[in-house]
Amino acid sequence: MPELPEVETIARGLDQRLAGDTVESVWIGSKKQPLKSPAGMIASTLEGKRIVRVHRAGKHIVFDLEGEARASQTRSKTAARGQPRTAASPQTAQWIVHLGMTGRMLVSEPAAEVAKHTHLIAKLASSRELRFIDPRMFGKLSVHAGAFDPGGVEPLDVSEEQFIALFRRRKTPIKSALLNQKLLRGVGNIYADESLFRAGIRPRRRAASIAREQLSKLRRAVREVLREAIALGGSSISDYVGADGEEGFFQFQHRVYGREGEPCLVCKTRIRRIVLAGRSSHYCSNCQK
Numbered sequence: 063m064p065e066l067p068e069v070e071t072i073a074r075g076l077d078q079r080l081a082g083d084t085v086e087s088v089w090i091g092s093k094k095q096p097l098k099s100p101a102g103m104i105a106s107t108l109e110g111k112r113i114v115r116v117h118r119a120g121k122h123i124v125f126d127l128e129g130e131a132r133a134s135q136t137r138s139k140t141a142a143r144g145q146p147r148t149a150a151s152p153q154t155a156q157w158i159v160h161l162g163m164t165g166r167m168l169v170s171e172p173a174a175e176v177a178k179h180t181h182l183i184a185k186l187a188s189s190r191e192l193r194f195i196d197p198r199m200f201g202k203l204s205v206h207a208g209a210f211d212p213g214g215v216e217p218l219d220v221s222e223e224q225f226i227a228l229f230r231r232r233k234t235p236i237k238s239a240l241l242n243q244k245l246l247r248g249v250g251n252i253y254a255d256e257s258l259f260r261a262g263i264r265p266r267r268r269a270a271s272i273a274r275e276q277l278s279k280l281r282r283a284v285r286e287v288l289r290e291a292i293a294l295g296g297s298s299i300s301d302y303v304g305a306d307g308e309e310g311f312f313q314f315q316h317r318v319y320g321r322e323g324e325p326c327l328v329c330k331t332r333i334r335r336i337v338l339a340g341r342s343s344h345y346c347s348n349c350q351k
């Protein structure tokens with residue numbers, strides 16, 4: 063499942079390739095699962111819009127769109143409820159893509175074969191196509207008229223005081239609190255384990271029992287881990303959103319995640335794995351207290 067650094071990398075790659083392009087038409091497949099807004103509303107929101115910018119919010123890819131509402135089509139319910147629009151005022155909207163487990167966004171030449179499990183194809187003014195492919199259909203597509211807010215605080219923007227306030231009274235294990243998307247958004251299982259290792263905190267420690275100083279250290283670790291992973295991901299942008307869709311991530315060296323039974327890179331103690339709230343957690347019993 064793509065985590066925050068992968069989604070950031072994909073969003074940057076899409077931004078580099080698509081900013082300034084315009085969606086001319088949209089084809090949406092018959093599968094309903096990935097659609098969190100009605101198909102007709104997704105199509106009418108995207109069609110005719112210019113892609114101003116593509117960015118990340120939590121683990122969502124956000125397309126900022128701008129352009130005239132299509133007068134020829136029936137107005138969507140959202141548009142009908144809003145202010146009457148004149149031709150002079152450009153309509154803004156957002157298209158939100160969550161990749162789920164297996165979702166991919168491909169920028170393709172129109173002649174490229176359409177992969178199995180393609181659920182949406184946006185034809186662009188540049189004559190390229192943007193395709194959404196998702197075999198397992200845990201991905202989600204939706205459109206929003208206003209600014210989309212996935213909830214929680216961005217881990218790369220969170221201040222020290224904010225971070226401490228989010229966690230210091232939580233009675234849950236710190237690992238569960240880190241994964242709680244209502245607190246920090248976008249921190250997933252791998253990076254939570256890696257951050258806790260760097261901060262020297264065991265995953266099962268109750269958040270409320272962790273001193274402010276250690277919470278500050280954890281905040282620094284979370285940001286460091288995510289930034290390193292983003293920096294590494296940056297070298298593989300072209301692979302990921304390219305026509306072949308090869309995943310080029312995970313060059314990030316895990317120090318604990320997935321290393322059960324292997325020696326700790328710091329002290330050689332065997333890395334342990336426990337299951338916490340249904341998720342695997344990896345830690346060094348010597349380095350983490």
Ligand SMILES: [Zn+2]
Pocket residue numbers: 326327328329330331346347348349350
């Ligand atoms: Zn160790």
